[in-house]
Amino acid sequence: MEKYWHVLNIGLQNTMVYRLNFLFRATFGLIPLIAIISVWRAIYDGKPGGQIASYGLSEMISYYLVITIVDALTAVTEDDWQIASDIKDGNISQFLLKPMDYLTYRLCLFCSGRLVYAVVALVPTCAFIWLLRDNFILPPDAATAGGFAVSVALTALLQFLFSFTLALLAFWVLEVATFIFIAFAFEYLAGGHLFPLDLLPPALAGALDYTPFPYMLFFPVSIWLGRVTGDALWLGVLVQALWVVAAYALARLVWSRGIKKYSAVGG
């Protein structure tokens, strides 16, 4: 297992090079966030009751802030492109010879990338949250915070496995970018990036519960906001864990199929 520590270490050093890039990304990313919060404020101004689908203004603002936090910790940014180009350019040949598992190797790089990004994004994000502190809701108690932490870890795995499997399409098609963007569009809506999923018509929201998408973002955010509690919380975490297992099995299956299909370029 020691070799994977080295991978993690190399990943940390490699991504440190992009720290300024990450800082730009995290800071620029706040502008659309401010915009969406402003739109919600305007909508709540026109609402005498101050409630939209059981969200008060503070809950709504916090929803988007917690999304930013979860995103910083779990979103896949470069990994899928790198995996696809590794396959396209024939770089994975070396992993077939080395005593190293490609999936674990990529997972280590993903973790180190997220770690560096999260540390860099900490400053602008915290500063922004501090500005909005009057409307920022913290998890109600320690158990909830614990549930959130577990759920975020599972979300990260789910995000990674989802992107990994998608990038493996490069074994079969030349250009995977369009597939990645289409899948990302679905995840963007069905994961709750755009708006809390309980704003959808109930039938649609109910149907989404049977897909992995809400567990890729919406679920941990709901835990933080105290909207999922007690048995429902731990049942949800269990379902999320099952999705991770399923995604892992799928990733392994697609990988073994792809390797059979693979013929290295160049030689």
Add this chain to the structure above:
Amino acid sequence: MSSGFKVQGSKSTGASPSPDAIPHSPFPIRHYLGLYAALWRNSVIRELGFKANFLMWIVVEALWFALQLSFISVLYLHTESIGSWTKWQVVALVGTSHLIQQLFTAIFLTNLTALSEHIRTGKLDFMILLPVNTRFLVSFRQVDLGGFVNAIGALCVIGYSLHRLGHTPGVAQVVGFLLLILVGILIHYSLMLMLSATSFWTVRAQGIVWGYYNLFNIARLPDEAFRGPFKAVFTFALPMLLVSNVPVRLLVDKLASPLEILLLVALAAIIFAASELLWRSALKRYTSASS
């Protein structure tokens, strides 16, 4: 394929004298139009080489557009208006923003994002040596045809929203709207060119360019949602809150005063002039890549 050779041929045998090709003609617009037509032909041929990919990118863009529209319809499940903006007015706004963005993508985006790569690799040398205005070549080298297809989709959405509003705009409104779309494209183009030109200094401007693309997202939101310094910055410095809001306000009779149009046009002129100044000083600074 034969037309492909024609394009190639007309490039390499440029020595043959033609009345349009006089390099120092005092009125070279026809010459440049001819050049642009050749660049168009080139792009069409390139796209035809990857038909499936071309169609897939159109699907991707259409899907993200649908996503924005579904966001609006979910918002309006829970409210009647944002400020004074009603649902179908906002749909027209999202459509207009998409129209501007797609036309900008079709004509300029690939070219401007490629600039930092041309600088890094020294390819810009080659462009500077050609007997053509370098800014012209850098800006117009490639056309992304999918953008035009998606622009048509945006026009359909705008048309449908006007139908739902029960509003038939007059001829003057439509003409003004289209002109303001051009002004909006000019603003995006000038700002993006300035950002890309920063790679003359920093070499790696990709992050900045990506960040700017993020700002596009603000343009499709109703201006009345914003207040304070945020609104001031994105109205007067980077007029994101004007580029699509003002044309839509003109189209649906929402204009508070004609001064808004004046402000948009004046800012476009200022930003374009600034981009030309920056471009010139950046080119002066350019010292190729190798050695």
